[in-house]
Amino acid sequence: MTEVEKQTEDRIFESATEVFIEKGMDGARMQDIANHAGINKALLHYYYRTKERLFEAVFEKMAKLIFSRFAPVLDENASLEDKIRFFYREHISFLQKNPRLPAFILNEINRNPARIRKLLWKFNINELWNTLEKQHHDELIRYNITRETLPQVMTSIAAISVFPFAARGIMEVLFEKSGQDFNKYLEDRKEFAAGFVIRAIKGCETGTNV
Amino acid sequence: MTEVEKQTEDRIFESATEVFIEKGMDGARMQDIANHAGINKALLHYYYRTKERLFEAVFEKMAKLIFSRFAPVLDENASLEDKIRFFYREHISFLQKNPRLPAFILNEINRNPARIRKLLWKFNINELWNTLEKQHHDELIRYNITRETLPQVMTSIAAISVFPFAARGIMEVLFEKSGQDFNKYLEDRKEFAAGFVIRAIKGCETGTNV
DNA sequence: AGTTGGTTTAACCGGATGGTCAAAGATAAA
DNA sequence: TTTATCTTTGACCATCCGGTTAAACCAACT
Numbered sequence: 001m002t003e004v005e006k007q008t009e010d011r012i013f014e015s016a017t018e019v020f021i022e023k024g025m026d027g028a029r030m031q032d033i034a035n036h037a038g039i040n041k042a043l044l045h046y047y048y049r050t051k052e053r054l055f056e057a058v059f060e061k062m063a064k065l066i067f068s069r070f071a072p073v074l075d076e077n078a079s080l081e082d083k084i085r086f087f088y089r090e091h092i093s094f095l096q097k098n099p100r101l102p103a104f105i106l107n108e109i110n111r112n113p114a115r116i117r118k119l120l121w122k123f124n125i126n127e128l129w130n131t132l133e134k135q136h137h138d139e140l141i142r143y144n145i146t147r148e149t150l151p152q153v154m155t156s157i158a159a160i161s162v163f164p165f166a167a168r169g170i171m172e173v174l175f176e177k178s179g180q181d182f183n184k185y186l187e188d189r190k191e192f193a194a195g196f197v198i199r200a201i202k203g204c205e206t207g208t209n210v
Numbered sequence: 211m212t213e214v215e216k217q218t219e220d221r222i223f224e225s226a227t228e229v230f231i232e233k234g235m236d237g238a239r240m241q242d243i244a245n246h247a248g249i250n251k252a253l254l255h256y257y258y259r260t261k262e263r264l265f266e267a268v269f270e271k272m273a274k275l276i277f278s279r280f281a282p283v284l285d286e287n288a289s290l291e292d293k294i295r296f297f298y299r300e301h302i303s304f305l306q307k308n309p310r311l312p313a314f315i316l317n318e319i320n321r322n323p324a325r326i327r328k329l330l331w332k333f334n335i336n337e338l339w340n341t342l343e344k345q346h347h348d349e350l351i352r353y354n355i356t357r358e359t360l361p362q363v364m365t366s367i368a369a370i371s372v373f374p375f376a377a378r379g380i381m382e383v384l385f386e387k388s389g390q391d392f393n394k395y396l397e398d399r400k401e402f403a404a405g406f407v408i409r410a411i412k413g414c415e416t417g418t419n420v
Numbered sequence: 421a422g423t424t425g426g427t428t429t430a431a432c433c434g435g436a437t438g439g440t441c442a443a444a445g446a447t448a449a450a
Numbered sequence: 451t452t453t454a455t456c457t458t459t460g461a462c463c464a465t466c467c468g469g470t471t472a473a474a475c476c477a478a479c480t
Contacts, residue, residue, distance in 0.1 A: 199413025
């Protein structure tokens with residue numbers, strides 16, 4: 001039945017997601033995924049012909065999931081500063097719920113750059129920047145952010161929320177040793193990151209107004 | 211002869227480094243490493259008994275290489291701001307020469323957290339922070355950086371230089387599409403990052419002086 | 421030349437792994 | 451009940467891969 005079929009296919013997909021995220025494409029075993037889903041290994045190949053295709057399905061879903069989180073920021077009708085605050089609150093909360101996602105994506109990007117190339121090719125980055133420039137034209141000028149420095153700013157913003165998760169393994173040890181709590185750090189980071197970035201871009205305001 | 215022996219062992223190590231960095235522990239094949247070094251596969255096991263040990267040797271060397279780059283900053287006798295500038299100049303230059311290192315380290319940390327745990331256990335992070343606090347006590351107070359926010363600041367600093375390399379695969383595509391140059395971006399980033407961070411921490415100076 | 425000790429190789433081993441296949445089970449239509 | 455179609459399984463296969471072994475090679479010393 002279609003009901004059962006969907007159930008099985010979904011269970012496979014979910015199991016594959018867990019195993020792939022934990023072990024990566026190379027480290028994951030089809031047998032592990034089958035065991036995890038409580039089914040026969042042959043059934044994996046019945047629904048997804050090869051390991052490669054199964055992985056592709058998982059990766060694409062996860063990549064879209066993580067990138068789609070960037071979009072809502074643009075829809076908001078708010079000042080640039082408020083958007084930055086909104087972004088960090090949402091984005092770090094999302095990553096708290098999916099803490100292994102960044103490492104998974106970054107690892108795969110490194111392992112197989114061609115895949116992300118194909119995926120990103122549809123995605124129009126120029127349009128995103130144009131939108132940003134239209135929405136916040138005055139603010140960008142006031143903050144002295146040009147077409148040249150915009151990538152610098154954007155990547156810095158992303159770095160600050162993604163890095164702690166990508167380097168989670170190191171951070172947890174360091175925090176443990178210095179008697180601090182990683183979760184508290186993440187919770188605080190939502191506000192800290194926003195303040196940090198806003199101060200950084202306000203710091204080079206042109207003196208024309210204030 | 212010892213001369214020849216060293217040559218072989220070094221050639222193995224170098225080949226292993228290249229292959230492991232490109233493919234990761236799981237993706238790398240002993241046969242590939244042997245081919246790359248122009249020797250028989252059995253010879254790998256003669257010098258490094260197992261794949262695990264060979265990888266360990268490579269990983270430890272690379273980890274030390276990347277972390278040792280953080281130390282010289284402390285030795286400098288300079289203001290905090292100058293140290294930040296110095297750090298980004300040096301660190302980004304280093305990563306430009308070893309662009310795949312961050313992804314390699316981060317990936318392995320994710321794959322096998324126990325290893326980095328063992329490695330970092332010797333390394334005393336508290337001492338590093340104490341040193342920092344002693345060297346820049348007044349500046350930290352002026353910038354309102356407390357024992358609680360210091361990790362926030364430090365991780366943000368690291369994130370800003372490491373992230374572009376960890377996410378290199380994405381960035382290159384995006385830059386390519388928007389007609390900008392990734393290398394130019396990295397070159398500019400040495401100064402931009404420093405300015406960005408300095409403005410961020412100066413922005414919450416206590417008003418006692420200025 | 422013969423012996424010794426370290427180095428290098430070809431050939432091989434056993435288990436893991438991605439993938440296939442034919443048959444059994446289940447389900448709904450006739 | 452029979453038939454047809456889709457789902458699920460156990461058994462199996464070919465290949466890959468890390469690792470071993472025994473013999474060849476080679477340099478130094480006697």
